[in-house]
Amino acid sequence: MQIYNTLKKRKEEFRPQNPPFVTMYVCGPTVYDFFHIGNARTFIMSDIIRRYLEYKGYKVKYVMNITDIDDKIIKKSNEEKIPFEQVSKKFTDAFFEDVEQLKILKADANPRATEHIQDIIEMISELEKKGYAYNVNGDVFFDVLKFSSYGKLSGKKIEELEAGARIDVNENKKNPLDFALWKKAKEGEPCWESPWGKGRPGWHIECSVMSTKHLGKTIDIHAGGNDLIFPHHENEIAQSEAAFGQQFVKYWIHFGFLNIQNEKMSKSLGNFLTAREILKKFSAQAIRFFFSQTYYGGPLNFSEELLASSEKGLEKLQNLIQTTKERLNNPSGGESNFGFEKYYKEFENAMDDDFNTPQAISVIFEFVRQVNIEFALNPFPNKEFCENVLSFLRKTAQNVFGIVDVDSLVDSGSVTIEDELIKILIKIRAELKEQKNYKLADLIREELNKLGIQLKDNKTGYTTYIKQK
Structure with missing residues (x-):
């Protein structure tokens, strides 16, 4: 170092x-x-x-x-x-x-x-x-x-x-x-x-x-x-x-x-x-x-515009965490040869070079991009892959940078009645969209948002959610 x-x-x-x-x-x-x-x-x-x-x-x-x-x-x-x-x-x-x-x-x-x-x-x-x-x-x-x-x-x-x-x-x-x-x-x-x-x-x-x-x-x-x-x-x-x-x-x-x-x-x-x-x-x-x-x-x-841009950039991390947790609880056992060690090594190489945080952040976001590609190719990978994704983000983005909280975002593996109700509404909303009733589907999103529950529609067809603190 x-x-x-x-x-x-x-x-x-x-x-x-x-x-x-x-x-x-x-x-x-x-x-x-x-x-x-x-x-x-x-x-x-x-x-x-x-x-x-x-x-x-x-x-x-x-x-x-x-x-x-x-x-x-x-x-x-x-x-x-x-x-x-x-x-x-x-x-x-x-x-x-x-x-x-x-x-x-x-x-x-x-x-x-x-x-x-x-x-x-x-x-x-x-x-x-x-x-x-x-x-x-x-x-x-x-x-x-x-x-x-x-x-x-x-x-x-x-x-x-x-x-x-x-x-x-x-x-x-x-x-x-x-x-x-x-x-x-x-x-x-x-x-x-x-x-x-x-x-x-x-x-x-x-x-x-x-x-x-x-x-x-x-x-x-x-x-x-x-x-x-x-x-x-x-x-x-x-x-x-x-x-x-x-x-x-x-x-x-x-x-x-x-x-x-x-x-x-x-x-x-x-x-x-x-x-x-x-x-x-x-x-x-x-x-x-x-x-x-x-x-x-x-x-x-410093500018508030740059901070707003940072807020938006973090959504990519939060979206991936939610997507991964959704897959974690619906695994199919699909195999993956994803190179996790490569990203750990690149992250450490950056930080070992006089705490080069911009480069380390770049490694994290390249990791996010590649995992999203993996999900697109293999929507239901095995449980080990999902756990490794969350572990990497927990060790780097959370434990070192403090820019996400992997474990505070909703984990659908241990849900409350409130979580079950939200899932029912998400399912109803998906059916409304299939019926092209977009007005009512949007109303569900808006009303949940007012309650601090933010829906995220992913390209793969899944909808996940974040409870805002």
Whole structure:
């Protein structure tokens, strides 16, 4: 398996420290608002990478942090005149609701910054003891010039760097690039006791502490958006490796920006849509499918038209699942020499090449096309063939990509009275069509649709149905 490592600027063979175990850390949300659909790309693509590693047999320990104390949270707290804890709780709860809706698997841990204040103080103290940190009247900074390899992730040179957007301007700093590890308390702000006086942690130190606390001093994979490469991830490397004297992360994975009309989507530009808003119009499966059709590291233009197209594309998968289940319960024993192993190999070859999701999706849809041809030639294949079709889609489209739910679609093998009634109506409708009474046949379809029961007429003459959730 090859992964593009931002640190090395090239693809590298994936070799975790302690196979089959893999440690993976993803930068989670700062909980001052609902996360936007651009953030959702990072969360979903990280989820797909985790799922594929598990598909390959790795035991992944997956951690995503919650930044629950930050300048933006304090600003929101002041604007709404409520404690910062209320702000962070409201949007933390919303975050968990939205990621569940997006079919993102639960993390093994979601550490909060405020739960690790003592750990943060201990790490800053270690940096201070080793000469990498200095205290200026209660503000503690990391001395960038003391860390000789600063800039190795971003490729930036210290002499060419200018202070980034999230670097505090402070005349007391030795160097404009030095970043805050501990911020002296301002009047009315939340704060904690420390050896340097009352204050709160800087943003970068929080992730270093939470990742090493839950995954160890060297972790296999650290992932996040491209916008975090500098300064956030660069600073994480500096303070972690300075404190512990060993490599912080083996493989850095970064996700491209989501653009609207070729401009980066962001809250600061005001051109964002929240994931919550999009989920009201489109299914989670369509959103995941949309993201999967583009290489994770490149930019992606967003539009509702493209999401609508993804929704329509998924119907091919859903139709095949329904058709296969219908055949599964009406087998004739017809033989098939279909090459399932060929599609598994092509799927894995694509995903092993730096998680090439567009190519892997292409393999799945070529599989769908070929199975439909097989059904046209052999309408009633044996049970084993049908089970193998469902198994392939379950392992790839469902378990890795999360774009279908093979087992939630109606299985006519274990039907309820409701299912039997629907089948009776389908049979009556078929007889009406034979009698050319299309008006009444269409009425049955329309009335069932109003009840959330969608009929699918297949070319082979079968009608199947999906119960919409």
